[in-house]
Amino acid sequence: MDLSFTPEEQAFRAGVQRFLTDKVPARLTARVRDGKHLGKADLQAWHALLNDQGWLASHWPEQYGGPGWNTVQKFIFDHECALAYAPRTIPFGVNMLGPVLIKYGSEAQKQHWLPRILSGADWWCQGYSEPGAGSDLASVKTSAVRSGDHYIVNGQKTWTTLGQHANMIFCLVRTDRDVKPQEGISFLLIDMATPGVDVRPIITLDGEHEVNEVFFTDVKVPVDNLVGQENKGWTCAKYLLTYERTNIAGVGFSDAALARLKLIAARTLKNGQPLARDPLFAARLARVEIDLENMKTTNLRVITAVAGGGAPGAESSMLKIRGTEIRQELTALTRRAMGPYALPFIKEALQDGYDQPAVGPEEAASASAQYFNNRKLSIFGGSNEIQKNIISKMILGL
Amino acid sequence: MNFTHTEDRRMLADALDRYVAEQYSLETRHKISQSAQGYSPGQWAKFAELGVIGALFTEAQGGFGGDGFDIAVVFESLGRGLVVEPFLASAVLAGSALAHAGNDAQQALLAGLIDGSHIATLAHEEADAHYALHRVSTRAVRDGDHYVIDGAKAVVALGDQAQTVIVSARTSGDVASEDGISLFVVPADAAGISLRAYPNIDGTRAAEITFRQVRVPASALLGAEGQGLATLEHAVGRGILALCAESLGAMEVTKKQTIEYLQTRKQFGKAIGSFQALQHRMADVLLEIEQARSAVINAAAALQADRSTRERALSAAKYSIGRIGTLVAEECIQLHGGIGMTWELPMPHYAKRLVMIDHQLGDEDHHLARFIALGQA
Numbered sequence: 001m002d003l004s005f006t007p008e009e010q011a012f013r014a015g016v017q018r019f020l021t022d023k024v025p026a027r028l029t030a031r032v033r034d035g036k037h038l039g040k041a042d043l044q045a046w047h048a049l050l051n052d053q054g055w056l057a058s059h060w061p062e063q064y065g066g067p068g069w070n071t072v073q074k075f076i077f078d079h080e081c082a083l084a085y086a087p088r089t090i091p092f093g094v095n096m097l098g099p100v101l102i103k104y105g106s107e108a109q110k111q112h113w114l115p116r117i118l119s120g121a122d123w124w125c126q127g128y129s130e131p132g133a134g135s136d137l138a139s140v141k142t143s144a145v146r147s148g149d150h151y152i153v154n155g156q157k158t159w160t161t162l163g164q165h166a167n168m169i170f171c172l173v174r175t176d177r178d179v180k181p182q183e184g185i186s187f188l189l190i191d192m193a194t195p196g197v198d199v200r201p202i203i204t205l206d207g208e209h210e211v212n213e214v215f216f217t218d219v220k221v222p223v224d225n226l227v228g229q230e231n232k233g234w235t236c237a238k239y240l241l242t243y244e245r246t247n248i249a250g251v252g253f254s255d256a257a258l259a260r261l262k263l264i265a266a267r268t269l270k271n272g273q274p275l276a277r278d279p280l281f282a283a284r285l286a287r288v289e290i291d292l293e294n295m296k297t298t299n300l301r302v303i304t305a306v307a308g309g310g311a312p313g314a315e316s317s318m319l320k321i322r323g324t325e326i327r328q329e330l331t332a333l334t335r336r337a338m339g340p341y342a343l344p345f346i347k348e349a350l351q352d353g354y355d356q357p358a359v360g361p362e363e364a365a366s367a368s369a370q371y372f373n374n375r376k377l378s379i380f381g382g383s384n385e386i387q388k389n390i391i392s393k394m395i396l397g398l
Numbered sequence: 399m400n401f402t403h404t405e406d407r408r409m410l411a412d413a414l415d416r417y418v419a420e421q422y423s424l425e426t427r428h429k430i431s432q433s434a435q436g437y438s439p440g441q442w443a444k445f446a447e448l449g450v451i452g453a454l455f456t457e458a459q460g461g462f463g464g465d466g467f468d469i470a471v472v473f474e475s476l477g478r479g480l481v482v483e484p485f486l487a488s489a490v491l492a493g494s495a496l497a498h499a500g501n502d503a504q505q506a507l508l509a510g511l512i513d514g515s516h517i518a519t520l521a522h523e524e525a526d527a528h529y530a531l532h533r534v535s536t537r538a539v540r541d542g543d544h545y546v547i548d549g550a551k552a553v554v555a556l557g558d559q560a561q562t563v564i565v566s567a568r569t570s571g572d573v574a575s576e577d578g579i580s581l582f583v584v585p586a587d588a589a590g591i592s593l594r595a596y597p598n599i600d601g602t603r604a605a606e607i608t609f610r611q612v613r614v615p616a617s618a619l620l621g622a623e624g625q626g627l628a629t630l631e632h633a634v635g636r637g638i639l640a641l642c643a644e645s646l647g648a649m650e651v652t653k654k655q656t657i658e659y660l661q662t663r664k665q666f667g668k669a670i671g672s673f674q675a676l677q678h679r680m681a682d683v684l685l686e687i688e689q690a691r692s693a694v695i696n697a698a699a700a701l702q703a704d705r706s707t708r709e710r711a712l713s714a715a716k717y718s719i720g721r722i723g724t725l726v727a728e729e730c731i732q733l734h735g736g737i738g739m740t741w742e743l744p745m746p747h748y749a750k751r752l753v754m755i756d757h758q759l760g761d762e763d764h765h766l767a768r769f770i771a772l773g774q775a
Contacts, residue, residue, distance in 0.1 A: 001400060001401060001402070001403060001404075001467050001695065001698070001699065002399060002400045003399060003695070003696075003699045004399065005399060006399070009399075072399065276774070277774070282770045283766060283767075283770065285770075286766055286769050286770045286773070287766065290693075290714040290717060290718060290766075290769065291689070293692075293693075293696060293711075293714055294689040294690075294692040294693045294696070294714075294718055295689060295692070296692075297692035297693075297695055297696055298688050298689060298691075298692045300399060300401070301401045301691075301692065301695075304399050304400065304401055305401075315688075318684070318685045318688055321685060322685060322689065385678065387681075388677065388678045388681035388682070389674070389677065389678075389681075391681040391684060391685070392671075392674075392677035392678070392680065392681050395681075395684055397657075397661065
């Protein structure tokens with residue numbers, strides 16, 4: 001038993017910290033810390049910064065332009081980025097599609113698409129969920145019918161995160177209706193500029209445009225854009241969902257949010273005393289801190305097991321459940337710490353270029369919006385209830 | 399980073415697991431816990447022979463372990479076997495106090511603790527202290543080259559079986575002062591000691607001990623006069639780790655037996671484990687047990703750290719274990735249904751121990767408050 005990082009890992013951490021300090025503009029880290037929005041250009045700039053460093057595709061093997069990191073290094077990298085309030089990496093191209101192409105794509109597909117992910121030439125979004133296929137993903141209905149060298153795609157995808165910025169979408173489409181749901185799905189890459197693709201915003205409860213609906217009407221897609229075999233798309237889909245889960249617990253986000261919350265609780269006054277001294281608030285804060293310390297060690301246990309050749313199975317589900325519960329509790333406490341200033345919501349204050357003074361404490365501008373926005377954490381990526389089904393099946397054998 | 403135990407510790411745990419499986423069945427355990435002694439001198443000697451007691455002490459103390467992870471592997475295994483021998487009272491609590499502050503003559507007692515020939519216990523809890531170590535109303539007054547002890551100690555583990563009692567008493571200060579607490583090594587048959595022994599609901603045994611004008615020589619003082627709290631905290635800290643690991647072992651067995659029951663018990667024509675309402679409760683139990691395991695690892699790893707880090711990790715662990723142990727016990731009884739209420743089944747005995755561990759050395763609330771206070775200090 002040894003819970004410390006090796007000297008090599010510590011040196012790696014120092015290197016990541018140096019990069020983040022030197023290269024990430026303070027304007028960006030301040031916006032991330034305060035829960036303000038980043039535009040497309042800011043996100044692209046962050047990707048370019050990482051790509052210059054060779055660190056963008058942290059999960060790819062070196063031959064395709066990845067840094068060749070092991071799971072511990074990836075964990076350290078994700079953790080340090082979160083602690084430094086670096087922008088988030090948009091995962092759809094580099095963390096989702098990339099590994100699928102590397103595993104199932106043809107040589108020509110790898111040659112064509114992988115460099116474009118790294119360079120930022122393509123912005124990918126994910127076409128998985130449909131109005132009738134949420135937790136029951138295998139019931140996707142969007143159809144692709146073969147016609148010569150093309151598929152003709154008709155249907156609707158939803159919850160397409162940042163689809164408004166994307167030029168490409170990878171989709172699960174139905175290519176056979178007469179078999180078990182999982183056996184008639186194919187994995188298709190679609191250019192969003194193709195006639196018949198229509199992106200419409202979904203405004204979420206915090207007033208934001210983060211997700212979209214994507215409609216497909218007689219969209220012609222070249223058969224070269226099929227990844228893997230026809231009707232074997234479910235294999236790609238599952239691989240994508242389980243491939244990289246070192247960061248599923250979001251420990252770094254929680255560490256950063258806890259540190260910020262402690263500062264807020266120390267300077268926020270309640271009846272003349274720091275809120276941190278209020279017994280009920282302090283108890284909730286301590287509970288989530290302890291839960292986080294425990295989960296951090298659980299996460300490291302899983303990571304070292306994977307580094308030693310083990311495969312994360314149901315453990316990922318545990319990390320997803322507890323990790324999201326902790327993140328949600330931290331946003332709930334941050335909201336509560338604002339007191340009555342949790343109420344005012346000036347949407348423009350979260351956008352770039354807003355120069356009016358804050359109403360109440362600076363953090364109040366985003367506290368409630370972040371709280372509501374983060375309700376998604378226990379819903380997406382397989383709802384926490386689906387994760388419990390997975391645990392039951394894999395560990396309980398029930 | 400490495401989360402596997404050393405080969406020596408794995409071998410020790412294997413040997414202990416094997417011994418308990420072969421020689422310490424639940425039936426045997428029931429007989430021992432219902433006996434007048436509440437433990438088995440014969441079994442205790444066997445555990446000593448196996449080296450299990452020695453593993454809890456350092457080489458300098460006459461053992462061959464003594465690290466946090468030694469305590470963790472031993473007690474996890476004891477928890478799996480629901481063992482009721484004097485490991486906590488004699489080896490960890492009394493042993494750690496003697497090793498921490500004892501002079502040569504007092505350290506000499508350790509050999510007897512390690513070879514199992516001598517039983518000691520720590521009498522620090524008081525009726526009104528409610529787990530607060532510094533709240534001591536028992537008094538010791540200097541009288542020439544003697545001290546005279548007066549007071550009452552509560553729920554002292556194996557209080558009627560120990561030959562030596564280490565008692566905390568106030569030599570100065572008011573009842574809640576951190577200074578002025580002294581520890582004394584007292585023979586259990588000293589004049590003026592009276593006790594009322596009783597069984598506990600989890601199969602362990604304890605006693606109320608009253609000290610009435612108990613005269614002990616000044617040489618009975620353990621460590622410096624008035625400076626006993628640090629020794630108490632040291633011993634109790636190791637005891638907390640031991641209890642947390644014991645609980646983890648008991649949780650594993652409780653979990654395993656409940657999964658088996660969910661897989662085999664049929665209602666409405668199918669295994670009850672096929673019902674999602676029960677699956678999700680069990681999934682929660684599994685998730686929480688893994689958090690408990692991490693809490694034990696964190697506490698064991700922090701045992702040699704600076705005071706703030708160490709005590710916060712210990713309180714975090716005891717809080718976690720108290721909360722999770724109770725949850726596991728309650729959920730596993732519920733998931734078993736009526737049969738989970740019976741004496742006949744092993745699981746309920748584990749459940750009782752899981753809940754009662756929360757009542758030893760500070761419960762969930764006590765340790766959450768302590769975690770907060772340590773963070774604000």
